[in-house]
Amino acid sequence: GQQLNQSPQSMFIQEGEDVSMNCTSSSIFNTWLWYKQDPGEGPVLLIALYKAGELTSNGRLTAQFGITRKDSFLNISASIPSDVGIYFCAGQLLLSTGNQFYFGTGTSLTVIP
């Protein structure tokens, strides 16, 4: 099936630093989604992007839908310890039989106080 290339696989940063992660695909997606998963919980939606070129912020988080519709990035500014977790990107394809979602392999973020 479809595979999204998400990088980096893991990050270790100092509290206060900015973080950047991205996803690329060989397919064109209609929607890009970014999720965060805490240990023992399900992925929680952070940001949804619906238009090529769209730049959306949610607090310290900023994400962009690439112009080619084949990529997206997520930035976290001034990281804090509670940002620790696994971040997933997902792309949505429009289908006549409903909509299909494809997930990246995740970026594990560790914030060192």
Place this chain on the structure above:
Amino acid sequence: DAGVIQSPRHEVTEMGQEVTLRCKPISGHNSLFWYRQTMMRGLELLIYFNNNVPIDDSGMPEDRFSAKMPNASFSTLKIQPSEPRDSAVYFCASSLGVAGETDTQYFGPGTRLTVL
């Protein structure tokens, strides 16, 4: 608003036993997805339904796995017989699922399955 509800949250069973996982999607959502998450393989789509009809079950590992959606507010994932390699966290997710329109997927809290 209630999100996606899954039960049980944890299940420990012995090899060979039948396991049934349950999911209630967000009201009004037409699409429902079952995923399995392990350290080795990450998040894998098992099956998804649209308007209660299975659309893609190519991710279902083998005949021991089956999923049903008898109505718009309930779905089950059954493993019979269970094996230790089935141990994983199983997530249910739902989305509006209107064909041809942009969509967003919401996850339940997951069921952590351990097969001894």
